[in-house]
Amino acid sequence: MQSAITQFNSWCSENELAISTEKTNYILFSKMVRSPKITWNGYKINRVKSFKYLRIHVDDRLNWLQHINKQGEKAIKMQQNLKRIAGGNWGISQIHRWTLYKTVIERMLAHGSSAWCLNPTFKIKRKLSSIQRPFLLHISGAYRTTPMAALQTILGIPPLHMQLQFEARFTSIYRLIITLLPIITDTQQQDLEMKATGWSTHPSEHLKPNQISFADGEAYIAQKDILNIFTDGSKTEHGVGAAFCVLTNDIWATSGLLNSTTTTPYFKLNSLHFTKQ
Numbered sequence: 405m406q407s408a409i410t411q412f413n414s415w416c417s418e419n420e421l422a423i424s425t426e427k428t429n430y431i432l433f434s435k436m437v438r439s440p441k442i443t444w445n446g447y448k449i450n451r452v453k454s455f456k457y458l459r460i461h462v463d464d465r466l467n468w469l470q471h472i473n474k475q476g477e478k479a480i481k482m483q484q485n486l487k488r489i490a491g492g493n494w495g496i497s498q499i500h501r502w503t504l505y506k507t508v509i510e511r512m513l514a515h516g517s518s519a520w521c522l523n524p525t526f527k528i529k530r531k532l533s534s535i536q537r538p539f540l541l542h543i544s545g546a547y548r549t550t551p552m553a554a555l556q557t558i559l560g561i562p563p564l565h566m567q568l569q570f571e572a573r574f575t576s577i578y579r580l581i582i583t584l585l586p587i588i589t590d591t592q593q594q595d596l597e598m599k600a601t602g603w604s605t606h607p608s609e610h611l612k613p614n615q616i617s618f619a620d621g622e623a624y625i626a627q628k629d630i631l632n633i634f635t636d637g638s639k640t641e642h643g644v645g646a647a648f649c650v651l652t653n654d655i656w657a658t659s660g661l662l663n664s665t666t667t668t669p670y671f672k673l674n675s676l677h678f679t680k681q
Contacts, residue, residue, distance in 0.1 A: 405438060413444060431455055431464050460516040464578060468520035472528060475513050476535045482509055485536055492544070501543040509539060513564065517572040521565070529565040536564040581629060 416423060425447040432451060442449040454463040454470045461471035490496045540555040556563060576582050
């Protein structure tokens with residue numbers, strides 16, 4: 405490890421980069437009790453139990469409880485501020501409290517959930533439940549002894565760990581385009597993808613030249629020495645479709661339905677594969 409630090413130090417010197425040793429720490433993801441000695445230009449680099457990166461607290465055990473505790477502290481402060489503008493029978497209405505929770509509190513707690521809530525442990529579920537409970541009591545105005553399940557049912561708010569787990573898996577598949585871990589067997593990728601609605605039949609079955617938009621490449625259409633290729637795809641309740649259009653002297657377009665389990669990025673790549681052929 406020290407040899408890698410020395411090599412990196414040489415690279416920084418060659419490229420005239422300076423490292424702030426006072427702000428530099430390291431974290432060890434290991435059960436090793438004794439810390440290795442790491443130095444930078446004779447300055448000892450200290451070992452830390454956790455660090456903050458992109459507003460996510462990462463601890464050396466990777467159980468994410470440190471992050472949830474920090475987010476929970478912020479949530480408590482927001483809950484106290486919420487009490488100042490609404491009480492049990494005064495202040496903003498219940499629907500506005502519900503909206504504030506969904507759009508502010510829940511969004512704050514969901515930050516980085518794709519990293520730590522794909523498959524939450526029992527401790528994480530219990531901690532998230534304890535964070536959610538005071539908000540549900542305040543929104544509903546119910547007694548403090550009201551069961552958690554009753555509060556969630558009355559307000560139409562699912563358990564926090566289930567909401568964050570769904571969003572984490574959705575983000576991983578649809579936005580980060582990564583495959584879920586093999587241990588996650590209760591969710592299929594095709595179940596979380598956004599699907600267009602309102603079509604009686606799949607658009608790929610009735611593709612016509614006047615249905616194709618050339619807005620993105622309009623500036624190049626007039627150039628005869630350029631081969632213009634437009635690709636797209638869509639997923640509806642009727643299946644997955646991929647289409648491409650090649651502009652030469654005439655418009656040549658084709659389309660087709662793919663397997664219903666095909667993911668969104670794949671059918672766009674499939675369109676490019678067709679055009680290459």
